[in-house]
Amino acid sequence: MEQHHLIEAENLSMYFKKVKGVVKQKISYVKAVDNVSFFIDKGETFGLVGESGCGKTTTGRAISRLYEPTGGSVRYDGADITHLNAKEFMPYRKKIQMIFQDPYASLNPRMTVADIVGEPLDIHHICSGKQREEYILELLRRVGLNKDHASRYPHEFSGGQRQRVGIARALAVNPEFIICDEPISALDVSIQAQVINMLEDLQEELGLTYLFVAHDLSMVRHISDRVGVMYLGSLVEIAETEELYNHNQHPYTKALLSAIPIADPVLSRQSGQILLEGDVPSPLNSPAGCKFASRCPYAKNECRDRAPEFKEAARGHFVACHLV
Numbered sequence: 199m200e201q202h203h204l205i206e207a208e209n210l211s212m213y214f215k216k217v218k219g220v221v222k223q224k225i226s227y228v229k230a231v232d233n234v235s236f237f238i239d240k241g242e243t244f245g246l247v248g249e250s251g252c253g254k255t256t257t258g259r260a261i262s263r264l265y266e267p268t269g270g271s272v273r274y275d276g277a278d279i280t281h282l283n284a285k286e287f288m289p290y291r292k293k294i295q296m297i298f299q300d301p302y303a304s305l306n307p308r309m310t311v312a313d314i315v316g317e318p319l320d321i322h323h324i325c326s327g328k329q330r331e332e333y334i335l336e337l338l339r340r341v342g343l344n345k346d347h348a349s350r351y352p353h354e355f356s357g358g359q360r361q362r363v364g365i366a367r368a369l370a371v372n373p374e375f376i377i378c379d380e381p382i383s384a385l386d387v388s389i390q391a392q393v394i395n396m397l398e399d400l401q402e403e404l405g406l407t408y409l410f411v412a413h414d415l416s417m418v419r420h421i422s423d424r425v426g427v428m429y430l431g432s433l434v435e436i437a438e439t440e441e442l443y444n445h446n447q448h449p450y451t452k453a454l455l456s457a458i459p460i461a462d463p464v465l466s467r468q469s470g471q472i473l474l475e476g477d478v479p480s481p482l483n484s485p486a487g488c489k490f491a492s493r494c495p496y497a498k499n500e501c502r503d504r505a506p507e508f509k510e511a512a513r514g515h516f517v518a519c520h521l522v
């Protein structure tokens with residue numbers, strides 16, 4: 199029998215319509231995610247990196263159907279979930295959960311932690327009464343919180359503890375796949391490692407699959423099995439983590455990874471850091487050929503005329519560049 203991936207995005211696109219003017223309306227589209235294809239296997243962590251605004255969050259939202267994709271498809275465990283209606287999508291709403299960057303903004307300040315973690319149990323009719331109470335305490339224990347925390351409100355916690363509450367809420371419905379959208383960016387460095395270790399332990403214990411978005415490229419390297427690099431709504435390179443960090447082939451990946459700060463000033467000078475020049479083009483009028491052409495030191499005429507295909511340059515290593 200053919201083995202399928204847990205998540206398969208095929209030519210996935212998410213365009214946002216922009217209308218300008220009242221009398222003479224001008225319609226244009228922000229191509230936040232433009233024709234991306236990738237898969238995530240069960241139990242793995244797929245890292246997604248790229249500069250601010252390149253479409254990482256929108257990709258996560260399109261996969262989890264917080265947005266209805268404007269093109270392409272998403273398959274979950276072999277089933278096409280792209281256009282399911284609310285009722286048909288209900289079972290997947292439990293399987294797919296999100297953890298957000300800012301736990302404070304995503305937790306209702308007027309609800310106690312027990313109510314926040316318990317809310318999804320009520321929505322999905324998972325349990326009630328004494329059983330519900332015990333399950334909430336079990337979830338809190340699982341993320342390193344205790345009984346005393348249950349009756350507190352979000353403002354009574356530290357940033358790290360609040361993120362733990364967000365994770366407990368995501369775990370409440372027994373998910374299989376969690377989209378972690380910059381889950382540690384808002385936390386102190388000392389707390390970041392604790393939350394990452396916890397996410398790794400939970401993954402092992404519960405067999406979870408992660409899509410992990412972060413700006414910290416060293417952290418992405420640490421946690422991911424495979425990594426995808428996005429630029430202006432497109433995926434430009436995907437490979438297994440060490441292959442991507444050691445043998446990257448796309449000029450944008452090279453520039454992005456060479457920007458990782460190196461503590462030793464001598465090593466830093468020797469590392470051959472590539473500085474990206476020029477502004478990121480607007481996703482409102484993205485260029486016709488290679489989207490990176492305006493900033494790429496190797497751009498040739500062909501690059502401006504024709505978009506490169508996403509080719510498999512080595513086993514499992516995909517690159518979109520005319521040079522490859």
Ligand SMILES: Nc1ncnc2c1ncn2[C@@H]1O[C@H](COP(=O)(O)OP(=O)(O)OP(=O)(O)O)[C@@H](O)[C@H]1O
Nearest residue numbers: 214228229230249250251252253254255256257481
């Ligand atoms: N609801 C929306 N309506 C219109 N444009 C949007 C919407 N959401 C995102 N965008 C635009 O789509 C592009 C991609 O945004 P997205 O939030 O996915 O980027 P990101 O890679 O997650 O950035 P960051 O690293 O800053 O979080 C941006 O140009 C953004 O302005």
Ligand code: SF4
Nearest residue numbers: 488491494501519520
């Ligand atoms: S296709 Fe051309 S412009 Fe684009 S990354 Fe490759 S060399 Fe640079």
Ligand SMILES: [Mg+2]
Nearest residue numbers: 254255256379
């Ligand atoms: Mg984002």
